[in-house]
Amino acid sequence: MRLNPLFENMSTTVFERMSGLARAHEAINLGQGFPDGPEPVELLEAAAWALQERGNQYPPSRGLPALRSATADFYNRFDGLNVTSDNVVVTSGATEAIAAALMAVITAGRRGRHHRAGL
Structure with a gap:
């Protein structure tokens, strides 16, 4: 099956390129909002609560x-x-x-x- 040429020939985004370069050079990725370290436990607990007690479907x-x-x-x-x-x-x-x-x-x-x- 052939893909639509729009997607078949699509190059990588700047975000993909920057993320790849940051990984390759063990650099901090300033191109996206990746967290710098482990997430705070309070944040993980609040996210879990929101998923269980609030909606988890498309807004x-x-x-x-x-x-x-x-x-x-x-x-x-x-x-x-x-x-x-x-x-x-x-x-x-x-x-x-x-x-x-x-x-x-x-x-x-x-x-x-x-x-x-x-x-």
Whole structure:
């Protein structure tokens, strides 16, 4: 079975390359948020509790309401913004955030006001 050429010919990401180089040179990987050492026991216990007592399925597409609300509260308090959880989308990483931001403002087939035929 052949893969879609988009994936068959896909090169490694910068994250894969940087992680490989960091391993090869026994360096600290600043390209991703890997933990530097063993996780604190309190964190592991809190994560286990959350998995057992709270949900462990996919969250709503815009993020968990409590997390969105806490995020809005944070930016209101520390950055002086006036946002609600309706103004917040939680993603699982920067790539997903960029894609969500672009998809929020770009519509296929629509041309901007500065579009000129032939350009």
